[in-house]
Amino acid sequence: MSARLPALSQPRWPGPLLLVLLLLEAAPGPRPGAAFYLPGLAPVNFCEEEKKSDECKAEIELFVNRLDSVESVLPYEYTAFDFCQASEGKRPSENLGQVLFGERIEPSPYKFTFNKEETCKLVCTKTYHTEKAEDKQKLEFLKKSMLLNYQHHWIVDNMPVTWCYDVEDGQRFCNPGFPIGCYI
Numbered sequence: 001m002s003a004r005l006p007a008l009s010q011p012r013w014p015g016p017l018l019l020v021l022l023l024l025e026a027a028p029g030p031r032p033g034a035a036f037y038l039p040g041l042a043p044v045n046f047c048e049e050e051k052k053s054d055e056c057k058a059e060i061e062l063f064v065n066r067l068d069s070v071e072s073v074l075p076y077e078y079t080a081f082d083f084c085q086a087s088e089g090k091r092p093s094e095n096l097g098q099v100l101f102g103e104r105i106e107p108s109p110y111k112f113t114f115n116k117e118e119t120c121k122l123v124c125t126k127t128y129h130t131e132k133a134e135d136k137q138k139l140e141f142l143k144k145s146m147l148l149n150y151q152h153h154w155i156v157d158n159m160p161v162t163w164c165y166d167v168e169d170g171q172r173f174c175n176p177g178f179p180i181g182c183y184i
Contacts, residue, residue, distance in 0.1 A: 044157060046114040060112040062161075063105045065153040067180065072148045077104045081145070081180070082138045084109045084124035105155065112156075143183055151177035 045056045052058040064078040079085065086107040098104070109123050128135040153176065154161040163178035 048115050049113055058114050060114055060156060062108045062110045062112060063155040064108045065105050065155055067145070067150045067152055068177075069145075069148045069150045072150070076145075076150070078106050078152075079104075081142065082126060084126075108154070142181070146179070146181045146183035150180050151175070152180055153177045 046060065047053075047056040047058060049058040064083075066075045066077060067081065068075040086109045088107075091105065091107060112118075128139055130136050130139065152161075160176040161178070162174050162176050164172055164174040167173045
């Protein structure tokens with residue numbers, strides 16, 4: 001018994017592939033080369049404050065995210081610390097995965113304007129009295145977090161704020177986050 005193989009010169013009809021291509025061509029929606037949209041990733045145009053409009057924003061929003069450490073498995077929400085808080089602001093939408101992994105994105109008190117240089121702008125002032133148990137507890141929590149190298153995770157225009165610094169041999173290391181402080 002011998003099996004008969006199709007001749008190589010004989011054309012074969014690419015049934016399923018052709019059907020898929022025909023359905024894609026007939027379907028309504030964007031054509032190849034057209035733009036696409038992913039939820040939460042819509043492009044934002046920025047411009048100087050005097051040129052702002054509905055299509056062009058001057059204020060750049062900074063959102064705060066979790067704080068975590070490579071020396072501890074426990075992430076914290078930004079609000080767990082006694083940092084400056086936003087008075088109001090819209091909170092970006094979150095999914096279940098973000099909530100489960102401690103990525104509760106919050107509005108921040110830090111305000112930036114496109115193409116406007118500002119340095120050392122006061123956001124808030126905190127005063128602690130070590131005689132008060134609550135203040136002493138906040139300071140101890142902050143100290144322990146610094147010793148465990150907890151890192152801020154901030155977001156600007158849907159991108160993480162990254163901290164870069166020089167290391168040995170002229171190399172540069174970048175980290176998506178930056179330390180909450182340095183305890184001396």
